[in-house]
Amino acid sequence: MHPxxxxxxxxxxxxxxxxxxxxxxxxxxxxxASPAAxxxxxxxxxxxxxxxxxxxxxxxxxxxxQADLSGAxxxxxxxxxxxxxxxQLRRVAEATQGPILRQLAQAEAEHRPYWIQNMIWxxxxxxxxxxxxxxxxxxxxxxxxEVALDGPVDRTPHRGVPEGNCPQALEPSLIHIGAxxxxxxxxxxxxxxxxxxxxxxxxxxxxxxxxxxxxxxxxVDHDHHWHDAIRAGSGGACGTDSPEPCDDLDHGTHxxxxxxxxxxxxxxxxxxxxxxxxxxxxxxxxGTPSSHGECLEWFLAPTTVAGTDPDPDLAPxxxxxxxxxxxxxxxxxxxxxxxxxxxxxxxxxxxxxxxGSACGTVRRPAxxxxxxxxxxxxAIPDDTIASFSSRxxxxxxxxxxxxxxxxxxxxxxxxxxxxxxxxxxxGTSMAGPHVAGxxxxxxQAAPCLEGNVDAIEAYLHDTAxxxxxxxxxxxxxxxxxxxxxxxxxxVRAVMPPAGFCDTEVFQDGFESGDLSAWTTx
Numbered sequence: 001m002h003p004x005x006x007x008x009x010x011x012x013x014x015x016x017x018x019x020x021x022x023x024x025x026x027x028x029x030x031x032x033a034s035p036a037a038x039x040x041x042x043x044x045x046x047x048x049x050x051x052x053x054x055x056x057x058x059x060x061x062x063x064x065x066q067a068d069l070s071g072a073x074x075x076x077x078x079x080x081x082x083x084x085x086x087x088q089l090r091r092v093a094e095a096t097q098g099p100i101l102r103q104l105a106q107a108e109a110e111h112r113p114y115w116i117q118n119m120i121w122x123x124x125x126x127x128x129x130x131x132x133x134x135x136x137x138x139x140x141x142x143x144x145x146e147v148a149l150d151g152p153v154d155r156t157p158h159r160g161v162p163e164g165n166c167p168q169a170l171e172p173s174l175i176h177i178g179a180x181x182x183x184x185x186x187x188x189x190x191x192x193x194x195x196x197x198x199x200x201x202x203x204x205x206x207x208x209x210x211x212x213x214x215x216x217x218x219x220v221d222h223d224h225h226w227h228d229a230i231r232a233g234s235g236g237a238c239g240t241d242s243p244e245p246c247d248d249l250d251h252g253t254h255x256x257x258x259x260x261x262x263x264x265x266x267x268x269x270x271x272x273x274x275x276x277x278x279x280x281x282x283x284x285x286x287g288t289p290s291s292h293g294e295c296l297e298w299f300l301a302p303t304t305v306a307g308t309d310p311d312p313d314l315a316p317x318x319x320x321x322x323x324x325x326x327x328x329x330x331x332x333x334x335x336x337x338x339x340x341x342x343x344x345x346x347x348x349x350x351x352x353x354x355x356g357s358a359c360g361t362v363r364r365p366a367x368x369x370x371x372x373x374x375x376x377x378x379a380i381p382d383d384t385i386a387s388f389s390s391r392x393x394x395x396x397x398x399x400x401x402x403x404x405x406x407x408x409x410x411x412x413x414x415x416x417x418x419x420x421x422x423x424x425x426x427g428t429s430m431a432g433p434h435v436a437g438x439x440x441x442x443x444q445a446a447p448c449l450e451g452n453v454d455a456i457e458a459y460l461h462d463t464a465x466x467x468x469x470x471x472x473x474x475x476x477x478x479x480x481x482x483x484x485x486x487x488x489x490x491v492r493a494v495m496p497p498a499g500f501c502d503t504e505v506f507q508d509g510f511e512s513g514d515l516s517a518w519t520t521x
Contacts, residue, residue: 039133046143051126058144063118067092078345078451082312085344116297117336147327149285166414173409176380178493189271189440195316197295198252200280202418203245207261213275223304229294233283257416258433270437296337318347320436322429324364345451351428352404353390359473361390362403377410377431383490392484393474404487408434448501464489
């Protein structure tokens with residue numbers, strides 16, 4: 001038995017989902033009662049700087065009423081949690097957005113409502129912004145700037161080259177984390193769905209096609225398996241609103257290969273029998289808070305390509321996010337979206353970023369959030385921290401929370417690139433997919449972990465190989481475990497012991513939402 005297993009879930013902390021109680025009655029008076037109310041205090045300075053009398057800008061209207069999802073923690077299983085969260089979020093949005101939507105329609109302003117958190121995307125001038133900000137049902141008007149991808153620090157793509165371009169038939173990083181030992185015991189991710197949010201995906205790449213949930217024995221159907229959140233801009237080679245998975249850069253295809261990729265002769269994916277679904281949130285490597293938020297919403301309840309028939313039963317078990325919203329001037333803009341996914345039983349894996357090696361360099365949403373499973377990058381075989389891997393603590397939101405949570409291989413990782421080829425890339429973008437794939441293996445090995453994000457995180461923390469450094473950040477020495485360089489350490493695939501899911505305390509914990517008393521057999 002692994003030396004840390006006896007305390008796995010004793011360390012689980014029951015996270016409180018921070019919510020605002022739903023106000024079911026829409027205020028009759030839309031604007032603030034005081035004529036002297038400073039409406040600009042409710043507006044992101046970026047919006048004020050970019051909106052003029054005749055110049056329109058994009059912004060997100062965050063409503064004061066937000067859903068109370070506290071009941072989700074008492075539900076058993078991912079499916080029950082997902083449907084409850086979906087219904088609660090939709091109910092609040094439908095009950096409260098109407099007056100604002102009517103105002104936007106009367107102003108002939110472009111707009112689009114969201115429910116993953118109660119907000120509305122819109123485009124308008126300064127007068128419209130002022131009118132909206134003076135409403136009592138509006139909490140905040142956030143900017144929607146274009147955000148460049150914090151991409152790999154180095155890549156050697158080889159489009160269209162043979163599989164032999166990978167240095168080894170079995171990607172060494174998979175051996176390093178122990179994925180092959182799981183495979184030897186028949187644990188390959190079967191029955192688990194991984195979501196990827198990125199630059200898009202080359203779905204019919206030989207290493208990815210069979211794992212795509214929309215592919216079934218020669219028949220392809222992209223409904224509920226693919227969404228394109230790029231509605232404007234160049235769209236690159238994919239255009240906009242692509243009806244099928246498409247990658248205009250190569251970043252997304254590479255990350256997906258590390259999660260599920262394989263052919264008869266090359267193994268590049270941690271969980272080769274897991275299925276994947278995908279959402280494109282970046283246009284040639286640049287997205288916006290709204291495009292990232294739209295993908296997060298789609299993952300909670302995937303829709304048809306046309307955007308109809310949302311179904312939370314088809315949500316993935318884990319989502320990989322190898323991107324960061326560096327230009328999001330409001331660092332907490334996407335916080336509720338990530339917390340709501342977590343409440344639905346979905347693990348949100350986020351790359352830590354490539355701005356190390358100084359302390360306090362984990363600065364990009366969604367990697368800064370407590371609700372995210374944030375991943376740093378190490379070199380193999382000795383697990384030395386990558387010089388570029390961002391370090392904690394998180395200072396951007398004033399929390400000083402420790403990050404990353406764990407680390408994984410992220411240097412010279414060979415994976416798929418569009419056009420049927422393979423290439424090497426380096427960055428925390430390569431590390432995160434190793435952890436997402438490992439989550440899939442764990443869920444197949446121990447089905448009781450499905451939908452229990454706290455338990456999954458605790459397992460990964462306690463089975464990681466502890467790593468230390470000489471770096472002290474925010475008074476936390478690098479010799480402590482966890483630390484702000486590696487987190488709890490470098491991840492390893494450790495098989496759950498026999499009886500892992502059978503103890504009475506663990507089963508009771510699902511009912512109560514309190515797993516703190518659970519220990520491994």
